[in-house]
Every structure is written in structure tokens, then in C-alpha cells.
Amino acid sequence: xxxxxxxxxxxxxxxxxxxxxxxxxxxxxxxxxxxxxxxxxxxxxxxxxxxxxxxxxxxxxxxxxxxxxxxxxxxxxxxxxxxxxxxxxxxxxxxxxxxxxxxxxxxxxxxxxxxxxxxxxxxxxxxxxxxxxxxxxxxxxxxxxxxxxxxxxxxxxxxxxxxxxxxxxxxxxxxxxxxxxxxxxxxxxxxxxxxxxxxxxxxxxxxxxxxxxxxxxxxxxxxxxxxxxxxxxxxxxxxxxxxxxxxxxxxxxxxxxxxxxxxxxxxxxxxxxxxxxxxxxxxxxx
Numbered sequence: 001x002x003x004x005x006x007x008x009x010x011x012x013x014x015x016x017x018x019x020x021x022x023x024x025x026x027x028x029x030x031x032x033x034x035x036x037x038x039x040x041x042x043x044x045x046x047x048x049x050x051x052x053x054x055x056x057x058x059x060x061x062x063x064x065x066x067x068x069x070x071x072x073x074x075x076x077x078x079x080x081x082x083x084x085x086x087x088x089x090x091x092x093x094x095x096x097x098x099x100x101x102x103x104x105x106x107x108x109x110x111x112x113x114x115x116x117x118x119x120x121x122x123x124x125x126x127x128x129x130x131x132x133x134x135x136x137x138x139x140x141x142x143x144x145x146x147x148x149x150x151x152x153x154x155x156x157x158x159x160x161x162x163x164x165x166x167x168x169x170x171x172x173x174x175x176x177x178x179x180x181x182x183x184x185x186x187x188x189x190x191x192x193x194x195x196x197x198x199x200x201x202x203x204x205x206x207x208x209x210x211x212x213x214x215x216x217x218x219x220x221x222x223x224x225x226x227x228x229x230x231x232x233x234x235x236x237x238x239x240x241x242x243x244x245x246x247x248x249x250x251x252x253x254x255x256x257x258x259x260x261x262x263x264x265x266x267x268x269x270x271x272x273x274x275x276x277x278x279x280x281x282x283x284x285x286x
Contacts, residue, residue, distance in 0.1 A: 043103045045080070050098055051114060053138040056150040062126035065096070067134060068118050072104035078111035084121040084134075093131045096121060131158055154232075163229045165190035173197050173234035177225045186222065189259045195227040195234055196248075196259055198266060224266045226255060241266040 050069035104111035161168035240247035
């Protein structure tokens with residue numbers, strides 16, 4: 001090896017040594033450019049909300065609330081600074097927000113489980129007959145509740161529609177059947193105590209997409225559910241796309257023949273217009 005090549009090799013070795021100090025080794029990515037760099041950093045604690053709020057109790061003073069919620073859990077501490085705060089009060093409703101700090105957003109924290117916790121808040125004035133909304137969407141009310149526990153309201157609010165042959169009641173039935181969002185009701189057969197509900201939802205390319213075929217945009221999937229009236233609303237009994245009464249009366253012999261005898265088999269792949277001519281003009285969910 002000549003003098004020039006020797007000096008060149010020494011220079012490369014020196015530069016590589018300097019790079020080791022800054023990058024952790026020659027030929028590797030700069031710090032912060034790989035998952036390994038992130039994995040060795042400190043686990044951050046961030047402010048967040050509970051997975052869900054499950055219960056609320058109102059003390060005799062009508063002002064002290066005890067709220068129960070589900071939060072992260074693991075071998076190491078996963079929750080700190082748990083607190084509830086009133087954020088607004090208007091339109092006969094009190095809003096309360098539960099927050100806490102947790103490292104659960106980082107998988108290295110090990111906070112992959114759940115546990116139940118409670119926190120307390122004292123309102124500046126009695127709750128009385130006002131509704132309580134916790135974390136934006138969980139509603140409670142003292143109306144019809146067995147105090148001190150407040151009544152947890154459902155998806156249709158604290159005053160759901162009475163069970164019957166009405167559009168609002170059919171919306172409750174769709175929720176009970178876990179129908180997809182943006183569902184259209186196609187047909188209802190109802191006598192106030194029993195209900196057959198046919199519904200469909202769109203599938204295929206997005207309408208308005210110039211590359212989509214009209215048939216694809218209009219294609220639908222359908223389903224049929226049978227319900228029994230309960231105090232809390234329509235309760236699903238069975239699901240069947242078959243025509244007639246055989247399927248439902250195997251599941252519930254008391255289901256009236258008058259509501260199912262004329263049912264035609266339900267196609268699970270529909271391609272007329274969307275929404276169907278017999279349905280509402282707009283989706284009934286979402």
C-alpha cells in the first residue's frame with residue numbers, strides 16, 4: 001500500500017470513529033431514525049379519558065357525585081392524577097369530564113389491562129332533575145333511577161321512544177340488532193307486540209366516484225330481524241333471510257303467523273336503486 005492510500009485509509013478510519021460518537025456506528029441510521037431509538041427513550045405520560053364510564057351515584061346532598069370508570073392497568077403504575085371536573089351546565093344538562101395521566105399510549109408501559117376506578121366531584125349546585133353527561137357521550141339521569149345510583153341512559157338518550165309501530169321505535173330496533181351505520185329500513189311488519197324489520201345498507205364503490213359503475217354504486221346488502229316488545233324497547237329474537245314463518249317460529253313458537261306468512265325470501269345481494277323505493281328518503285342510522 002502506497003503512502004497516499006495509507007493516509008486515505010487513516011482518514012476514513014478517523015471519520016468513522018467520529019461518526020460512531022454521533023450515530024452509534026458507521027453505516028447506521030442517525031439517532032431518532034429507527035424504532036430502536038424510540039424504544040430506549042423515556043415512556044411519556046399523557047392526559048387522556050377513561051375507556052368508558054360505567055356508573056354514577058348521587059349523594060344525599062344532591063351535589064356530590066361518585067363516578068365509576070374503566071382505565072388502563074398493568075404491573076407498573078398506569079394511572080395518576082385521576083379527577084373529574086364540571087365543564088358546563090346549560091339546557092337542563094350538566095357536563096362533567098374525567099381525565100387522568102397514563103403511559104398506556106406506549107406499549108412498553110405494559111398497561112394493556114383494565115381496572116375499575118372511582119372519582120368524586122362536588123357540583124356547585126344540586127343536580128336535581130338535570131341530566132348528567134360524562135365525557136361527552138355517557139348520559140345519566142335521576143329520573144326513574146334507584147338512588148343513590150343514577151340511571152345510565154342508552155344510545156337514544158334518557159327518554160327513548162315508547163315501543164310501538166313508529167319510526168323512532170324502529171330506529172331503536174336497528175340499534176338493538178346492531179345494524180350497520182347508514183342503514184335503510186326496507187319494510188316493517190308490526191302489531192305493537194311483535195315486529196319484522198327488513199333493512200339494507202350500501203356496499204361497493206363510493207357514489208360520486210367517476211370511475212365507479214352505476215350498479216356498483218347502487219348495490220346493497222340486506223338483512224331481516226324479528227323482535228319482541230319489551231319494557232326497554234324492541235328485543236331481537238332471531239335473524240333469518242328465509243321466507244315464511246318456519247325459521248322464526250322455531251325460535252319463538254308464539255310469533256304470530258299473520259306477520260310472517262307472507263314474507264318472501266330476502267335476497268342478501270340487492271341491485272335496484274339506492275335507497276330502495278319503499279324505504280325512507282334518508283338513512284335511519286348514522
